[in-house]
Amino acid sequence: MTAEIICVGTELLLGDIVNTNAQFLSRELAELGISVLHQHVIGDNPGRLAELVRQGAARSELLVFSGGLGPTEDDLTKETVAGVFGDTLHFDEEEWQKILAFFARTGRRPTPNNRKQAMVPTRGHKLPNAHGTAPGAWFEMPGCVAVLLPGVPREMKAMWAEDVRPALEARQNCTIRSRTLRVLGGESSIASKVAPLFESENPTAAIYCKTGESEIRVTARAAGAAEAEAACDARIAEFRRILGPNAYDVDVPGLEYTVVRVLKERGLHAATAESCTGGLVAEKITSVPGASEVFGFGFVTYAESAKSRLLGVDPALIERYNVVSGPVAVAMAYGALDASGADLAIGITGLAGPGGALPGKPVGTVYLAGADARSGRAYLMRLKLGGYRERSIIRTRAALYALDLLRRMALDLPTEEALAVPDRRTPPETLDV
Amino acid sequence: MTAEIICVGTELLLGDIVNTNAQFLSRELAELGISVLHQHVIGDNPGRLAELVRQGAARSELLVFSGGLGPTEDDLTKETVAGVFGDTLHFDEEEWQKILAFFARTGRRPTPNNRKQAMVPTRGHKLPNAHGTAPGAWFEMPGCVAVLLPGVPREMKAMWAEDVRPALEARQNCTIRSRTLRVLGGESSIASKVAPLFESENPTAAIYCKTGESEIRVTARAAGAAEAEAACDARIAEFRRILGPNAYDVDVPGLEYTVVRVLKERGLHAATAESCTGGLVAEKITSVPGASEVFGFGFVTYAESAKSRLLGVDPALIERYNVVSGPVAVAMAYGALDASGADLAIGITGLAGPGGALPGKPVGTVYLAGADARSGRAYLMRLKLGGYRERSIIRTRAALYALDLLRRMALDLPTEEALAVPDRRTPPETLDV
Numbered sequence: 001m002t003a004e005i006i007c008v009g010t011e012l013l014l015g016d017i018v019n020t021n022a023q024f025l026s027r028e029l030a031e032l033g034i035s036v037l038h039q040h041v042i043g044d045n046p047g048r049l050a051e052l053v054r055q056g057a058a059r060s061e062l063l064v065f066s067g068g069l070g071p072t073e074d075d076l077t078k079e080t081v082a083g084v085f086g087d088t089l090h091f092d093e094e095e096w097q098k099i100l101a102f103f104a105r106t107g108r109r110p111t112p113n114n115r116k117q118a119m120v121p122t123r124g125h126k127l128p129n130a131h132g133t134a135p136g137a138w139f140e141m142p143g144c145v146a147v148l149l150p151g152v153p154r155e156m157k158a159m160w161a162e163d164v165r166p167a168l169e170a171r172q173n174c175t176i177r178s179r180t181l182r183v184l185g186g187e188s189s190i191a192s193k194v195a196p197l198f199e200s201e202n203p204t205a206a207i208y209c210k211t212g213e214s215e216i217r218v219t220a221r222a223a224g225a226a227e228a229e230a231a232c233d234a235r236i237a238e239f240r241r242i243l244g245p246n247a248y249d250v251d252v253p254g255l256e257y258t259v260v261r262v263l264k265e266r267g268l269h270a271a272t273a274e275s276c277t278g279g280l281v282a283e284k285i286t287s288v289p290g291a292s293e294v295f296g297f298g299f300v301t302y303a304e305s306a307k308s309r310l311l312g313v314d315p316a317l318i319e320r321y322n323v324v325s326g327p328v329a330v331a332m333a334y335g336a337l338d339a340s341g342a343d344l345a346i347g348i349t350g351l352a353g354p355g356g357a358l359p360g361k362p363v364g365t366v367y368l369a370g371a372d373a374r375s376g377r378a379y380l381m382r383l384k385l386g387g388y389r390e391r392s393i394i395r396t397r398a399a400l401y402a403l404d405l406l407r408r409m410a411l412d413l414p415t416e417e418a419l420a421v422p423d424r425r426t427p428p429e430t431l432d433v
Numbered sequence: 434m435t436a437e438i439i440c441v442g443t444e445l446l447l448g449d450i451v452n453t454n455a456q457f458l459s460r461e462l463a464e465l466g467i468s469v470l471h472q473h474v475i476g477d478n479p480g481r482l483a484e485l486v487r488q489g490a491a492r493s494e495l496l497v498f499s500g501g502l503g504p505t506e507d508d509l510t511k512e513t514v515a516g517v518f519g520d521t522l523h524f525d526e527e528e529w530q531k532i533l534a535f536f537a538r539t540g541r542r543p544t545p546n547n548r549k550q551a552m553v554p555t556r557g558h559k560l561p562n563a564h565g566t567a568p569g570a571w572f573e574m575p576g577c578v579a580v581l582l583p584g585v586p587r588e589m590k591a592m593w594a595e596d597v598r599p600a601l602e603a604r605q606n607c608t609i610r611s612r613t614l615r616v617l618g619g620e621s622s623i624a625s626k627v628a629p630l631f632e633s634e635n636p637t638a639a640i641y642c643k644t645g646e647s648e649i650r651v652t653a654r655a656a657g658a659a660e661a662e663a664a665c666d667a668r669i670a671e672f673r674r675i676l677g678p679n680a681y682d683v684d685v686p687g688l689e690y691t692v693v694r695v696l697k698e699r700g701l702h703a704a705t706a707e708s709c710t711g712g713l714v715a716e717k718i719t720s721v722p723g724a725s726e727v728f729g730f731g732f733v734t735y736a737e738s739a740k741s742r743l744l745g746v747d748p749a750l751i752e753r754y755n756v757v758s759g760p761v762a763v764a765m766a767y768g769a770l771d772a773s774g775a776d777l778a779i780g781i782t783g784l785a786g787p788g789g790a791l792p793g794k795p796v797g798t799v800y801l802a803g804a805d806a807r808s809g810r811a812y813l814m815r816l817k818l819g820g821y822r823e824r825s826i827i828r829t830r831a832a833l834y835a836l837d838l839l840r841r842m843a844l845d846l847p848t849e850e851a852l853a854v855p856d857r858r859t860p861p862e863t864l865d866v
Contacts, residue, residue: 013459014650019472022448022451024448027447027448039472040471040474041473042471043470072624102820107820108622208449278731279731285711287825291735299732300705300732303728
């Protein structure tokens, strides 16, 4: 089967946003064994859109649209595709009631324009949208199917997974399953270790680079679901054998989910003391449903006085070693244990930039400490994140290291890169690294 | 001038990478006042590519390509475009010497295929590449220019800035400027109030929906920069007159930047006491460079005991009104003032879900309080965010309300939706809303 992806939106043509929808849809279609020959981005212009739809329908078997289903007069994707596909739209009372209920739930009022969103295909069918107001649409003509999805990525992805992908799988006569292994570290360092595994044709494997980590997506085709899943699991196990503990979890949205799960399994509580990350680690942990079972206290000690007053960090220590230093990070982590009664705590102090570089401590220097109340031990890392330049990336990478340190402390995994601090009486000069 | 962007690369069609080149080029062209009507992604297939180039050349004045200039046999972009544009390619000894030198510097050997990269347009001209091996190409035919750039973003961007953008600026006889107004509230509620302003052709205005807020981008064309900027400013002022204080700032990445600026201007410090948002408000404030001038203390009091120990919230108050309640939110805000010495503080307690609903308090119920040390007053809002369902959206929206409350307190703007709390001795039962 051949396909084209058509993303409708002026904000894409103006470069206001990057087209992540096209990437998502391309990857999904590739997994289904459907060849994407074209991606297009086009604005809300019915003439140009109709021309593109006619061309696409003449040469490809599937057209997947995202965007252009909004309530404004410009949003004409549904009308235009219906025209080319020889279909019509009619008002759907059930969708209208859903739209009214959505507005009522969110305390807003629909405008008359919103009625447009309740128009659905007559010969084709609607695609329900459980996450927003606009239903999608499915049109067919001889030799071509058109699938219309909203542009909001969250809504588009949910509708794809719930309705479109299963329908396409059924047409492809096979079952496809994927698993995603998450691995700390950059793509090139990972890819070189596991290169032969990427050459396999079934299961396939592809690597995607994220900030500070990578995703390895394994996809297997088989006659049935159980068989496809077993093939994925076996391949994931091979990756984990080679990559070791940096391969931290499968099918999770991020490391914070793994941290919360591991803390729950071990019956541990964690606390955070953050300076340069400003609450990012606490925010990530508490973004996980049920985090309250493992996390109760977070300290955002952005000011020096906050480090002293909330965490008991000795002002003389700050005076002597500077607030961005190993001794202060360790004192913050121990202080967070004391102030919270948690089992594990992390302390982070660093220079996220753009200003503030110190002699010998350029922007991107981050001290990360973890303290473990069970053993009395602490761990200290000096991170050099300056190469990433951007404040947000320095903070995100520092937070990822902090979450990983929590995970490793909880699992009693070796933390080779960290300096082990035997106990609280360790002389601060030995921590001034 | 009208343009199309054509990105050539199988890795884009497979969804292996996201198309950031298209975003970069679109934004640059928009700034030059060149209307991008289409973006395309296509693989290394000469037939399909030639068809697309013929269509593009027939309807648009500029085609900007990225990718397909590599040394392999599949890389046929230059040859294909030359064919459609009635031009030929010839071997360029100077480029070949540069390629040999580049390989020598990086310790590699060129293959015979690399000679392909030294082929340059005969009637058109080459575009030098100081950062890689492949020069770009510039082709012209009556009514259309084609610019070919490499796919590697760093090389493409450098060549764009050094050669292509100046050449296109010289061809454009006008100057374009844009300004972006940020407005709290959803697209449909805003659009209906200011619809006539979106119909203007110069300046143009477009609205983009974000979580809990919208961006209005105003773009003006004029003979000179000052004139274009003045036209933007005048139109932005009209929007602000109609939209009032919900239109919070111009050309800022987000509300947290406005909050930090306003606090700095007023010489105020803020503190945060967060339960359900788990540090998100502190994280947003500290994401702004220079936030340390206005923010020193953040409390993530996820556990009840944290609210009592860090913020002095009376456990009896929690016992009586529940931890998710108006009296507790107000006590958290006052407690954060005391524990930090800040001028303004916010307290947030709520149910972000998915579990945890209470009788009369469904998921999405969030109590937000702000306390002002200058007046002794506090403000209390009960937010109903359950309609958004997702934990992350409930938290993001609650954080946005909290930032807005800080902004309004700092600016002494009326907060109509909030209950005014005269002082700390206000009986808690009056806050149980």
